[in-house]
Amino acid sequence: MNNEAAPLNFIEHIIEEDLTKGYKKDQLCFRFPPEPNGYLHIGHASSICLNFGLGERYNAPVNLRFDDTNPAKEEQEFVDAIKRDISWLGYEWATECYASDYFQQLYDWAVQLIKNGKAYVDSQTSEAIAEQKGTPNTPGKPSPFRNRSVEENLDLLEKMKNGETKEGEHVLRAKVNMESPNMLMRDPVMYRTINKNHHRTGTDWKIFPMYDWTHGESDYIEQVSHSFCTLEFLPHRELYDWFLDQVYDSEKLRPKQREFARRNLSHTVVSKRKLAQLVSAGVVNGWDDPRMPTISGLRRRGYTPDSIKNFADSIGVGKRENLIDVSHLEFNVREDLNKIAPRIMVVLDPVKLIIDNYPEGKTEMLEAENNQEDESAGYREVPFTKELLIERDDFLEEANRKFFRLTIGKEVRLKNAYIIKGESVVKDADGNITEIHCSYDPDSKSGSGSEASLRKVKGTLHWVSAEHALPVEVRLYDRLFTEASPDTNKEKDFMEFINPDSLQVITGYAEPSVKDSKIEDKFQFQRLGYFVVDKDSTSQKLIFNRTVPLRDSWSKLAE
């Protein structure tokens, strides 16, 4: 009925196995837990698709939980952006949660830990604590404060909480094992004092819980069954379980953490910290710059939610290091846009084409199909006149037989219009072509059904009437980095690999039908690529971002 034999990924195998070992299907619960300290990127999109995809597959709730335990880095702006991005992708979270909602519960549990002799206040400097922690190769040493009395610990924690102590003066540490081979188990810090305004709790709390103390307990509070995170948290699992042991009530569901490899995309960086660096250094114009691999950047670039979700599904999840080529992402946008984007004609690098035997002053309105992949897309009209604009590289005075475009003496089709034959060129003093003259076959009108119109010619060009052309700004984007993996070079910083030509702004000449386009409208500029109307557009000037060029087997031949 439901099992389509679609291969399961290892995460799904884990769930299926748990289902056969006692977990009930209605106990399944997942979560996506971003820290609101930056915008979501394509890597998060994979995680979102994984977690929300599981929610859909198992009909289980998926919570959106903001891991907001560090007021020094987090802001409401990011909370809003994250919610916007997830919604745009088309997912609905079951409950909007905040780790900060659990501060009191966490505090109460911390008190309990102290009473059980499982936590203590350390009053050393962070340097001293780091020193005693040892290294991966050498065991740590116990803090001199490790055996403070329960009363003193309770009293100090209370003072920390009330803001009666200074930042950095004391921390609360779990009493685990200073000799553990796992550094995270060497009495990890649970609370530190931060005198900053928190975006939700304001100044109510002076102490803030650390990630490890917060995450698993939050999962437990929400009764999340499976807590999926990236591989770098694998060593945290032991601590996750240890903390859970301290508060776990066997009547309740016990969450489990499992890890998958983060997805790396070629020619970009997938790290909030590095993306923030690109923003603050002014390399890009904000988190939603169309060159950014952020969800909002991809959106502005013209990607669709489906294209991103299909991408995430198709690359799957694994546990090994990976570098996914951007061509994979690009395939997914093209596939989606091909089905839905109306086609229009826009000339990006114009040269004038004059039809010598076409009547002066005449304007014909020709019918053009909006999308041959979608009959319901209908038709539009485009004006045709004696003077047109075509792409410079669609003409060559003389060319070999592999060149399917306009040359002197050869015929080509003008898309949706007539068959023309190259006659002559006019050049300026420097030898640049300023005008191409041609003749047209009046009987060859597209769609007329005449014998002449059915004639096969070697190529078809897009064009626009010079008189009617609408000048538009076109932003041609290219990959942000010249290296496939800019941030894994041992010698050089990733900032050294920034592609200086990642953005080229030009003026294009569009057919007049686009005039009333709205922001985020997507088009295929025929024979060129997919473009989207940018939010910087005004009623005076349309601005298009190039999402991705069409696949181009000619450029390889031409090389």
Place this chain on the structure above:
RNA sequence: UGGCCCAUGGUGUAACUGGCAACACGUCUGUUUUUGGUACAGAAGAGUCUAGGUUCGAGCCCUAGUGGGCCAACCA
């Protein structure tokens, strides 16, 4: 000098409890086409890091080696 994780065509993933390695992207050929796009048909490309072991039989299990990654923030 430690602990843990990982290792399948160029890239990313599959291969249920061991039974002659599959899918997608990319690449290359053709066909169709008023987009050198799309669609369709087809091809090449790995014998599963290495060496042992268990087994009638191993990509799947075991051991060792090699290679890569992670771990010493009062970040998440």
